[in-house]
Amino acid sequence: MKLPNWRNQALDPLIWLTVSSSMIIIAFILLPLFEMVFQSSLADLRETIRDKDVIQSIRLSIYTSVSAALISFLFGTPFAYLLARKEFAGKKFIESIVDLPIMIPHPVIGIAILSIAGKNHWLGEIMSSLGIRIMGSVTGIIVVLTFVGLPFYVNNVKTGFEAIPVRLENISRSLGASAIGTFFRVTFPLAWRSMVVGMIMCTARAISEFGAIVIVAYHPMIAPVMIYQRFTAYGLRYSQPVAVWLIIVCLFLFLLLRVFSIHKKKMT
């Protein structure tokens, strides 16, 4: 990190205040992560990744998170388009509702979802008659992860749609394309990057969820639950290697996100 190009010597006291706070923050974020990674020996890491349970849990984490992202894509895209393009009464309220899942404590989310999944609720009854189980099932995990990940997708894609001038869509209509044709030939090609970014953010949020999942589905075990279980059962040292592997998956997502975000900025 090169020091910023300070424009004036007279800023001295401010320099030290800002630079030292910045250093502290960066150390505060990086130090625990580095320590955790380096306290796990390579042998531990190798052994852990051969453990079928661990592989199984990481795979399940990825599968359920990506499913949540795909569901968000399917339902969230038209919703984001509506929010980006149309003005209507109550829009601010709707936008607030979308942000709700971000604000709700994670175990509360789990409990809320169980509240409609039980057999004493009409929705739970319908689902159980259809053979859909929420509690302790992969379906349940996906439902929870969609709940926590959806806002990230919708907000991001909404911004993406807003960045596309309506005039491009108008021109396309005037040239003979229908509303749907315009969406696929103009809007989608210009917005797909923001959709990818939204899906990555949704996946990343979903993969990091634990509090809601541990209520709805302790089993089948996703990676965060597995880490928690190892921690409570065997202690810190046995949970670290699993945590490191999960972090590697997350960092990969993070990298992907940066790549797509930067490309996106170049386009516009």
Place this chain on the structure above:
Amino acid sequence: MKLPNWRNQALDPLIWLTVSSSMIIIAFILLPLFEMVFQSSLADLRETIRDKDVIQSIRLSIYTSVSAALISFLFGTPFAYLLARKEFAGKKFIESIVDLPIMIPHPVIGIAILSIAGKNHWLGEIMSSLGIRIMGSVTGIIVVLTFVGLPFYVNNVKTGFEAIPVRLENISRSLGASAIGTFFRVTFPLAWRSMVVGMIMCTARAISEFGAIVIVAYHPMIAPVMIYQRFTAYGLRYSQPVAVWLIIVCLFLFLLLRVFSIHKKKMT
């Protein structure tokens, strides 16, 4: 919700697609929350709030979250100012680091923080010699909540600072104010709303954390841990009233946030 003012009849198929997806999403978010709230009888709620343990846990949740917000304010403000005002090599990288805590699975955060808090680590040793304990302590909870909440504060305040024209600061300097004087007479009065919004967002994120806390400090019990404990020990019906009370606290924060965000927009 009034239906949007559709400009053209020919949009019909798109209308139904977008409106129905939107309805599904809104129902998906609101239904579980409503159900949870309405399944708890008023008697349950009244009894729960008289329970000393519950009050104690909610109080601790608020205390630790607000502490995390205050710490973020202290260290995050100069950092955000640096990011908003100065260009330097590696800035993009630093900005990525700030976003890291958002992406890391919650139990992993807990494990990472414990990794440096143990006695086999120099930092842990220093802390223990100073009588600071992380594991199972209020201090530990605040550290974890600061870790997860800080990015929200920094990103929001950075945007706030960026929205203030540098020219205002230049003018202030030319009129005789020092760099620090300028900060307190121009920058701060124009940015304090974004700081308040940042602190509310930080508090909200912190109050919803569970996965990292349950690793670092099961006791003393914050509200999300209490909900989890009631759920595992007594089942859904006994955890619901606590969850409802916690949600009320969160909704209050959420409302506060909206009020300040809207005012902020009016100002600029």
Place this chain on the structure above:
Amino acid sequence: MIRIENLCVRLPDFSLHKIDLRIQAGEFFTLLGPTGAGKTVVLEAVIGLVPVSEGRIWINSRDVTRLPPEKRGIGIVYQDYALFPHLTVYENIVYGLRYHKKDGKKTGKNLDFIVDRFSLRRILGRSILNLSGGEMQRVALARALAVDPSVLLLDEPLSALDPNFREEIREILKMLHADTGITVLMVTHDFSEAQYLGQRSAVINKGRLEQVGTVTEVFHQPATPFVAKFVGMKNVFPAIFEGRKAYVANLRIELGFEESERKKYIAIRPEDIHIRGDKFPPGTPNCIEATVSKILNQGFYSDVIIESAGIELRAIISSSSLFRMSLTEKTRVYAAFDTSVVHAF
């Protein structure tokens, strides 16, 4: 042909009131007005992008009021080009062709002609991100014309361009209209564009039409004080008419002929007011003695504001005359204007 009949549009913060326009086939019609007057709303109503609350719109005798934009056969070119950034120049131009088949064949047979006409052949493969403003506007025009629209709408097509490109595109528009005879409705806030390009013109203000007529009529015989000011008649005064005279407060103005007493205003173009240091020959009509109250240097010419009998008149003189007469503020001068330049309305 475009016919707009009693068009009313109500948007949350703006309304159009009973706009009525008939644009003949092959005409180059300009719709003039200041920013926020409603020009673009009229265009968007014609294209079909704003909800029409009353009135009807015909394109070539077809009522299109309820048709979606893609069925109207209208080409549109915006000020900011609005090219598709993800497509090449060629892909932009042929974008609409697939929707326009006649007798099973695409209408793209004139594509070659258009590409050459706008000198685009060399840049067909380029990304639109690296084009100059002039090139972008040429591509936008080519794209609109490739589908052979029945009418062409231009939304301030010259405003965003550098002066050099502005001349270029203005020439192209003029030539294009002369060659193809397409019906054009152009919206602009710049009267000189209308003078250069337009045949007939309408002036709109606050959502209402103020005047419709040939460009010359609008320029020389504005119908309202707003239009008078808009076309540069800086001197507009309420007046009382009496035979061949009009009174603006205490100032008596001689008219070329008897005006109806129902008229309410007079207007004079600033360039029609002549200023001299010495008296005009006896018998010169409308000769007044005045004091210079302000001189505003505008580069090649200066605005001179003179005051007489409590009335401020604005005249224009070239910077060299200004220098020769050594006019400054407070100088006493003589001003005169011919009876023929006084417009009563």
Place this chain on the structure above:
Amino acid sequence: MIRIENLCVRLPDFSLHKIDLRIQAGEFFTLLGPTGAGKTVVLEAVIGLVPVSEGRIWINSRDVTRLPPEKRGIGIVYQDYALFPHLTVYENIVYGLRYHKKDGKKTGKNLDFIVDRFSLRRILGRSILNLSGGEMQRVALARALAVDPSVLLLDEPLSALDPNFREEIREILKMLHADTGITVLMVTHDFSEAQYLGQRSAVINKGRLEQVGTVTEVFHQPATPFVAKFVGMKNVFPAIFEGRKAYVANLRIELGFEESERKKYIAIRPEDIHIRGDKFPPGTPNCIEATVSKILNQGFYSDVIIESAGIELRAIISSSSLFRMSLTEKTRVYAAFDTSVVHAF
């Protein structure tokens, strides 16, 4: 007094090269240049907001090169007013007073005078959010002057204003300078502002000074082709000089007097080229036969581009003359310009 000595500034994407300027005490100096020429960087170096890599800056014989902005005693007014949005008009104006005490007393004793001077008394208590552009710029001026700065820097103070307010603020600036005799350095891209306000002027382009001199010198005797074009001498040609003649390709131009053969260019203002349909009287110097190649209507006047012996000349004629001569493209015309209007450099 402002002295800028060999100023070099290196920014990531722009550099200033050895800028050297002396602005006398009490002078109204204008720094002219197109967008991106480096005008604002010069100002920011004087205020102390960009790092100076070489050279020195003196304000009233004090070397301020290494002083922080707040120690320099410079007032600045920006194009976009840059008023503090959280303060009232009054609070904006008195913002700097607390830092300026002389003999234990605040320098605000001229505050009343300033408030009245800029007619701000009625709006002192208002929030700055509801002011018009002209009011905002008056407040910005009052704020800068309240602390009694030794010099006043103006960064395109008229650019963002509506034409009406522009005139108003221009008058205020002129009056202010006449009354207080403060040293002013104003940056602008509009030559007519320099003509109206400035005494001496410098022209900057791509981070280098092109010319320094009185406004009249810069206007009539530009030193480089860039300055010539910038001040409106649209006709600039490389020429070969031979005694009292200059050759631009095959065109022979007569000069008023013998020019040094080391000069390289001639330039003629478009308004100095006269155009007629019939021949000029015999003996008229620099009379050429030409063809009109383009006419550009600019409202009150038209640019006429004529071509003779492969050279394009640009002339300006009033729209009424254009009409009288019924000029169109391809018309054969006669053009002439006096020997005195040919500028050689």
